[in-house]
Amino acid sequence: MLIGVLSDSHGQLERLAEAAAVFASRGVTTLIHCGDITTVEAVETLADFEVHWVFGNCDWDEGPLRAAISRNGHTCHGFRGELEIGGCRLGFTHGHRYELYQTMVTSRDYDLVFHGHTHVRRDEMERGTRVICPGALHHAAPPGCLVLTLPELKTEWVDLKG
Secondary structure (H helix, E strand, O other): OEEEEEOOOOOOHHHHHHHHHHHHHOOOOEEEEOOOOOOHHHHHHOOOOEEEEOOOOOOOOHHHHHHHHHHOOOEEOOOEEEEEEOOEEEEEEOOOOHHHHHHHHHOOOOOEEEOOOOOOOEEEEEOOEEEEEOOOOOOOOOOEEEEEEOOOOEEEEEEOOO
16 A cells, blocks of 8 residues: 655645655555645645645644545544554654653554655654655755655655746
């Protein structure tokens, strides 16, 4: 099973559409967005996917975002999300609420914890938990996202042009 993971779209609709096209071409149907959505149009761009969203520090107006997420049949997890897919336990947050992030990492409740906020790709062990930041669609070099293969927990970085 393939899961698309992205973060920090910051209203970059062209890059978001490029990421959506990459995910669709690979047969990805489920996405995790790790926050800093910023616009309703970003939610609409991913309307054809099953998307799990968390809010970031730049998602100031949650009401319209929640409404768009609901209207598209997606799931809004607030600031902390968790899923069990293919026998794998996935946690995700934006990362700007550091205590929340640290609680998730140290809990040992997850096979992987995803976060955004830093705009820097990483895949590291932190306090016994595998932690991954998919990078960002905005202010990242290169802008990108990742495809996660389950249950192998294999990651593939995707560079975007946008």
